[in-house]
Amino acid sequence: MSEATTEKLPKDVAAEDGMVNVQVDGNWIQVPKGTRMIEACKIAEKEVPHYCYHPKLSSPGNCRMCLVQMGMPPRPAPGEDPKFKDDGFQEIGWMPRPVIACANTVAENMGIRTTGELVESCRHGVMEFLLINHPLDCPICDQAGECSLQEFSVEHGRGNSRFVDNKVKKPKNVDIGPRIRLDDERCIMCSRCIRFMDEVADDPALGFTDRGTHTTLTVHPGHRLDSNYSLNTADICPVGALTSNDFRFQMRVWFLKETKSIDTNCGTGSNTVIWTRGSEIFRVTPRENNEVNSCWMPDSHRLNFHYVNSEARLNTPMIRNTSGTHEAATWADSIQKAAEVLRIHQPGEIAIIGSGKQTNEELFLLGKLAEALETDLLTLVPRMGESDGKLVAADRNANTTGATLLWDTEDPYAKLDAIREGVRSKKIKTLVVFYENLLEEAGFKEEDLANLNLLVSNHILPNGTAKNSHIVLPGAAFAEKRGSMVNITGRLQRLNKAIEPPAGAMDDWEIIRDLIAALDKKAAPLYLIEDVLKAIGAAVPAFEEQTFSKIGDQGIQITVTGQTIPLLDKEHQRIERGEIVG
Amino acid sequence: MAFIKIKRPELSLSDKLYIPAIFKGLWLTFKHAVKSVRGKSIGSKDLASSGLGITMQYPEQKWDEHLPEYYRGVPALVTDEQDRERCVSCQLCEFICPPKAIKIIPGEIPSDDEWAKVEKRPKEFEIDMTRCIYCGMCEEVCPEQAIYLRQDYAVTGLTREEMVNDKKRLYEIGGKRVGLVNKWNELK
Ligand code: SF4
Ligand code: SF4
Ligand code: SF4
Ligand code: FES
Numbered sequence: 001m002s003e004a005t006t007e008k009l010p011k012d013v014a015a016e017d018g019m020v021n022v023q024v025d026g027n028w029i030q031v032p033k034g035t036r037m038i039e040a041c042k043i044a045e046k047e048v049p050h051y052c053y054h055p056k057l058s059s060p061g062n063c064r065m066c067l068v069q070m071g072m073p074p075r076p077a078p079g080e081d082p083k084f085k086d087d088g089f090q091e092i093g094w095m096p097r098p099v100i101a102c103a104n105t106v107a108e109n110m111g112i113r114t115t116g117e118l119v120e121s122c123r124h125g126v127m128e129f130l131l132i133n134h135p136l137d138c139p140i141c142d143q144a145g146e147c148s149l150q151e152f153s154v155e156h157g158r159g160n161s162r163f164v165d166n167k168v169k170k171p172k173n174v175d176i177g178p179r180i181r182l183d184d185e186r187c188i189m190c191s192r193c194i195r196f197m198d199e200v201a202d203d204p205a206l207g208f209t210d211r212g213t214h215t216t217l218t219v220h221p222g223h224r225l226d227s228n229y230s231l232n233t234a235d236i237c238p239v240g241a242l243t244s245n246d247f248r249f250q251m252r253v254w255f256l257k258e259t260k261s262i263d264t265n266c267g268t269g270s271n272t273v274i275w276t277r278g279s280e281i282f283r284v285t286p287r288e289n290n291e292v293n294s295c296w297m298p299d300s301h302r303l304n305f306h307y308v309n310s311e312a313r314l315n316t317p318m319i320r321n322t323s324g325t326h327e328a329a330t331w332a333d334s335i336q337k338a339a340e341v342l343r344i345h346q347p348g349e350i351a352i353i354g355s356g357k358q359t360n361e362e363l364f365l366l367g368k369l370a371e372a373l374e375t376d377l378l379t380l381v382p383r384m385g386e387s388d389g390k391l392v393a394a395d396r397n398a399n400t401t402g403a404t405l406l407w408d409t410e411d412p413y414a415k416l417d418a419i420r421e422g423v424r425s426k427k428i429k430t431l432v433v434f435y436e437n438l439l440e441e442a443g444f445k446e447e448d449l450a451n452l453n454l455l456v457s458n459h460i461l462p463n464g465t466a467k468n469s470h471i472v473l474p475g476a477a478f479a480e481k482r483g484s485m486v487n488i489t490g491r492l493q494r495l496n497k498a499i500e501p502p503a504g505a506m507d508d509w510e511i512i513r514d515l516i517a518a519l520d521k522k523a524a525p526l527y528l529i530e531d532v533l534k535a536i537g538a539a540v541p542a543f544e545e546q547t548f549s550k551i552g553d554q555g556i557q558i559t560v561t562g563q564t565i566p567l568l569d570k571e572h573q574r575i576e577r578g579e580i581v582g
Numbered sequence: 583m584a585f586i587k588i589k590r591p592e593l594s595l596s597d598k599l600y601i602p603a604i605f606k607g608l609w610l611t612f613k614h615a616v617k618s619v620r621g622k623s624i625g626s627k628d629l630a631s632s633g634l635g636i637t638m639q640y641p642e643q644k645w646d647e648h649l650p651e652y653y654r655g656v657p658a659l660v661t662d663e664q665d666r667e668r669c670v671s672c673q674l675c676e677f678i679c680p681p682k683a684i685k686i687i688p689g690e691i692p693s694d695d696e697w698a699k700v701e702k703r704p705k706e707f708e709i710d711m712t713r714c715i716y717c718g719m720c721e722e723v724c725p726e727q728a729i730y731l732r733q734d735y736a737v738t739g740l741t742r743e744e745m746v747n748d749k750k751r752l753y754e755i756g757g758k759r760v761g762l763v764n765k766w767n768e769l770k
Contacts, residue, residue, distance in 0.1 A: 138725070140672065249701075
């Protein structure tokens with residue numbers, strides 16, 4: 001260029017930060033180089049309807065729903081300089097044919113139109129083709145209400161069908177795995193499920209057979225869709241072709257209330273949404289968090305909620321009378337009685353067993369309870385398994401890291417053996433147990449518990465420990481409380497209350513608080529769970545100044561444990577190799 | 583989601599003043615009054631009773647035979663020609679019902695059932711007649727033509743429980759309805 005440019009062109013400004021300028025529906029924005037067009041539109045807050053594209057999976061570009069109009073500056077003739085308009089951009093020459101937004105990347109000075117006659121008519125056409133053979137199943141289809149086919153058909157489809165021939169018949173209600181049901185007529189051949197099983201679950205069990213309108217999704221011969229990640233396919237299936245056997249026909253989704261929370265079945269702490277109606281949980285689904293569980297969740301964890309809805313839930317405190325049967329009591333009496341008996345024992349005779357599935361707030365208060373009782377016999381019950389190399393952590397306790405920080409100890413499980421021996425040898429005479437059935441992982445026997453002068457325990461369901469307890473205090477399940485936990489990588493995350501605990505049961509942190517208050521009249525009053533977190537912040541450096549709103553839906557890294565989540569490691573490699581958007 | 587903007591009707595000056603509308607209403611009432619005094623109102627012959635024969639002596643006299651087909655009485659479930667339960671427990675009526683009178687527990691049709699391909703039907707279906715306001719929204723919203731407001735209107739009971747129509751009762755009231763769209767035949 002001959003004339004001296006006083007100002008830099010937008011393309012040069014953008015290039016300095018590795019960005020490019022893209023015009024989306026008339027507005028110029030800067031996006032990172034290499035961004036997919038569909039992601040650029042998302043940044044510009046323009047929705048591009050799509051089915052097959054999923055940022056965590058490869059992009060085959062086979063549904064054609066994401067067609068948009070693209071334009072580039074015309075190529076200059078040999079020897080001609082590119083012409084820049086006053087605003088510093090080149091004129092955009094619009095292409096007469098559409099391109100798919102999901103598999104193409106942006107370029108400098110590119111124009112994208114997500115509306116307009118061409119784009120609208122493309123969507124209209126694609127929708128009409130997709131619906132040609134689609135059954136009129138919405139009234140019996142579990143996806144109704146959260147189905148992209150329904151949504152886009154309202155937006156871009158036509159109200160009636162022009163198709164006069166008979167629809168293609170395909171297998172319906174096919175049993176392809178223990179937790180998933182397949183309806184082939186509803187499948188729109190987006191191949192998301194196939195790619196998920198192949199790329200994320202490492203169990204390529206699904207595939208297409210036949211061609212054209214007869215294309216049918218099926219499991220490979222001799223295979224079943226029985227991976228522990230199979231239910232994720234039902235989440236990502238844009239239609240109701242894959243549905244969960246567990247949730248099938250239980251409730252229409254529009255009745256369900258969504259509460260963001262986290263999974264408490266292992267140390268990963270997958271982010272979840274709990275779907276409830278009234279006081280019943282209907283399903284748990286994963287929620288995207290790129291630092292924890294990506295978009296996925298193991299089946300075994302998401303299905304482990306039915307016990308919360310159980311009829312057998314404990315709903316009143318109970319005190320065992322002299323003849324050995326439990327009698328319902330009031331909360332005030334039970335706490336008072338427990339405090340009385342605890343007070344007459346020597347510190348060395350008292351032990352407290354908590355659970356690694358408890359929240360930070362509860363564990364912190366357990367520590368305070370131990371202080372009030374002047375005992376240092378405080379432990380959790382270890383629950384080690386094997387990691388599955390994806391999302392299930394070896395540590396099946398959700399909050400081991402939290403306990404390590406709160407109790408300032410290397411190993412919060414260390415004292416369990418000593419306590420067990422102490423109970424056996426009758427050295428320990430009273431035991432306070434929270435959330436654990438000692439007859440299971442803790443390795444206690446029923447005759448051990450018979451040795452005790454006082455066993456106070458908190459449970460949500462009747463079990464062997466409750467049976468042998470002198471005082472039973474009914475507590476709340478994971479979906480019934482607010483609180484925080486720290487996962488294996490050191491991320492502080494938040495549990496939210498999706499439903500109320502049964503009438504008569506109490507939130508666990510309140511039970512511990514009341515016990516402490518009964519023992520130590522001078523203890524600072526705690527009214528809200530926020531007060532507990534504030535107290536933790538004052539006492540434990542890692543939690544300094546944390547509040548529930550700061551933790552937010554995505555959590556905060558408060559410490560680095562050095563542990564990683566294998567599934568995320570693999571995902572990062574794939575992003576680096578450019579296989580997925582991420 | 584697509585948002586559809588609905589335009590409110592433009593009101594003319596006479597609409598805004600109310601007065602013409604009031605006179606329109608009075609005129610209609612007057613017409614009816616004259617009609618009934620002349621013994622020309624609907625069903626006047628059957629209803630002829632005391633005085634001028636313009637007052638129906640309810641409940642000794644009832645109007646039941648004159649109820650139009652579209653009368654909005656008790657909502658009930660209907661079966662089709664082949665005695666199949668038309669309702670597939672989609673729960674749209676439960677959702678739309680303004681006073682929340684409907685309670686449905688969906689269920690799966692067992693695979694050995696004749697209608698197994700329909701897959702879904704209500705396990706329990708209850709309409710609380712102390713709540714129902716006979717609005718007909720359920721009938722309107724039903725995608726399966728399974729729920730209709732029938733002609734019963736005098737619903738009484740001594741307890742609240744009695745006023746709740748369960749599935750069995752709803753099919754008794756509803757009966758069979760023929761000549762409706764049958765989408766679960768092979769042509770679907
Ligand atoms: S079953 Fe669902 S996810 Fe799988 S190809 Fe069909 S529509 Fe896509
Ligand atoms: S008629 Fe109206 S109020 Fe009565 S059940 Fe139907 S929707 Fe509900
Ligand atoms: S709307 Fe119709 S099909 Fe759906 S639950 Fe109600 S009665 Fe049954
Ligand atoms: S989303 Fe682009 S082709 Fe399917």
